Amino acid sequence: xxxxxxxxxxxxxxxxxxxxxxxxxxxxxxxxxxxxxxxxxxxxxxxxxxxxxxxxxxxxxxxxxxxxxxxxxxxxxxxxxxxxxxxxxxxxxxxxxxxxxxxxxxxxxxxxxxxxxxxxxxxxxxxxxxxxxxxxxxxxxxxxxxxxxxxxxxxxxxxxxxxxxxxxxxxxxxxxxxxxxxxxxxxxxxxxxxxxxxxxxxxxxxxxxxxxxxxxxxxxxxxxxxxxxxxxxxxxxxxxxxxxxxxxxxxxxxxxxxxxxxxxxxxxxxxxxxx
Numbered sequence: 001x002x003x004x005x006x007x008x009x010x011x012x013x014x015x016x017x018x019x020x021x022x023x024x025x026x027x028x029x030x031x032x033x034x035x036x037x038x039x040x041x042x043x044x045x046x047x048x049x050x051x052x053x054x055x056x057x058x059x060x061x062x063x064x065x066x067x068x069x070x071x072x073x074x075x076x077x078x079x080x081x082x083x084x085x086x087x088x089x090x091x092x093x094x095x096x097x098x099x100x101x102x103x104x105x106x107x108x109x110x111x112x113x114x115x116x117x118x119x120x121x122x123x124x125x126x127x128x129x130x131x132x133x134x135x136x137x138x139x140x141x142x143x144x145x146x147x148x149x150x151x152x153x154x155x156x157x158x159x160x161x162x163x164x165x166x167x168x169x170x171x172x173x174x175x176x177x178x179x180x181x182x183x184x185x186x187x188x189x190x191x192x193x194x195x196x197x198x199x200x201x202x203x204x205x206x207x208x209x210x211x212x213x214x215x216x217x218x219x220x221x222x223x224x225x226x227x228x229x230x231x232x233x234x235x236x237x238x239x240x241x242x243x244x245x246x247x248x249x250x251x252x253x254x255x256x257x258x259x260x261x262x263x264x265x266x267x268x269x270x271x272x273x274x275x
Contacts, residue, residue: 001049001051001052001053001054002046002047002049003047003048003049004047004048006216006217008047009043009044009047009048009216010216012043012047012083013039013040013043013216014273014274014275015079015083015275016039016042016043016076016079016080016083017036017039017273017275018270018273018275019075019078019079019082019083019089019092020032020035020036020039020075020076020079021036021261021266021269021270021273022092022093022266022270023075023078023079023092023093023095023102024075024095024260024261025260025261025262025263025265025266026093026095027095027096027097027260028260029096029104029258029259029260030074030075030095030096030104030258030260031072031073031074031075031257031258032075032243032259032260032261033242033243033246033256033257034070034072034073034149034178034180034242034257035073035074035075035076035079036076036242036243036244036245036246037178037180037213037240037241037242037243037244038070038073038076038147038176038178038213038238038240039076039244040213040214040215040216040219041147041176041178041213041219041236041238042066042076042077042080042147043080043216044216044219044220044223045066045145045223046066046080046083046084047083047084048216048219048220048223050064050145050220050223050227051064051066051143051145052064052142052143053084053113055081055084055085055086055112055113056085058086058112058113061138061140062135062140062141062142063142064142064143064144064145065115065128065131065135065142065143065144065145066115066145066146066147067115067116067118067124067127067128067131067144067145067146067147068106068116068118068124068147069118069121069122069123069124069125069127069128069146069147069148069149069152070118070121070124070147070148070149070152070178071105071106071117071118071119071120071121071124072104072105072119072258073147073149073178074095074102074103074104074105074106074119075095077106077114078092078095078102078111079092081111081112081113081114084113086111086112086113087111087112087113104119105117105118105119106118106119115127115131121149121151121152121155122152122155122156122157122158123157124146124147124148124152125146125148125157125158125161125162125165125175126157126160126161127146128144128145128146128161128173128175129161129164129165129168129170129173131144132144132165132168132170132172132173132233133168133170135172136170136172142172143172143173143174143227144172144173144174145174145175145176146173146174146175146176147175147176147178148175148176148177148178149177149178149180149183150177150178150179150180150181150183150188150194150197151182151183151184151188151191152183153177153194153197154183154188154191154192154194159204162175162201162204162205162206162233163204163205165205165206165233166204166205166206166232166233169231169232170232170233171229171230171231171232171233171234173233173234174223174226174233174234174235174236175206175233175234175235175236176235176236176238177197177235177236177237177238178213178238178240179197179213179237179238179239179240180240180241180242181241181242182242182257183257184257184258197210197237198210198237201235201237205232205233206232206233206234206235207226207229207232207233207234207235208234208235208236208237209222209225209226209234209235209236209237210236210237210239211236211237211238211239212238212239213238213239213240214240214241214244214245219236219238222236223236242256243256245272245273246269246272246273247272
């Protein structure tokens with residue numbers, strides 16, 4: 001469980017973004033913009049001293065768990081796991097290739113460090129709820145972190161899990177909403193407007209914080225507050241920009257949702273990131 005300096009975390013975020021772009025461009029498919037919007041969240045968790053894990057012992061019973069409910073952002077998870085030491089970064093260019101464990105959506109049976117097979121949206125919080133209950137019953141200090149998309153909140157199962165988490169007072173459960181404002185068919189506010197999200201989560205009995213999801217200091221401070229909250233689950237509503245920081249894919253066009261950058265676009269994107 002490394003704890004990097006702010007400068008090193010920022011450098012790590014650049015590396016993760018580079019790997020997301022290169023792997024999805026090599027595959028010719030995937031969801032780079034959905035992955036890019038949540039980079040700081042994942043970097044803070046894995047490299048900011050928040051998540052307790054051991055890549056040499058990935059099934060350590062007392063580990064914390066990270067569940068990527070928005071499973072289409074698998075390129076983000078794979079890049080982070082490679083940087084964390086679960087497998088060699090040399091595997092990243094095999095994303096979505098036949099026979100590769102780096103499938104289009106995470107498969108927990110094929111890759112160490114993947115806690116749940118996700119991609120069918122709306123299920124991750126329920127999975128996290130189960131982990132939170134089980135580890136508490138086992139007497140483990142494990143904390144469970146679940147990353148959801150804001151479009152995913154349209155699924156009723158999310159709110160069923162939210163109600164149950166409040167009932168069982170699961171203060172070891174933390175949800176993070178990647179509020180990038182867009183989903184597959186357009187702006188989330190036009191598809192089904194659930195805003196404002198903070199009072200909505202509070203009405204379900206959660207401790208809710210709204211943060212800038214691209215500000216590492218804000219993200220780290222919010223995770224610390226969540227860890228200090230007792231008797232109720234916590235949620236971070238992270239305002240993000242889809243495709244951040246790429247000018248060509250800032251979430252204005254839903255066609256960017258499941259579209260890899262071309263080699264020419266990737267070259268420009270890497271220059272924008274500064275790697």
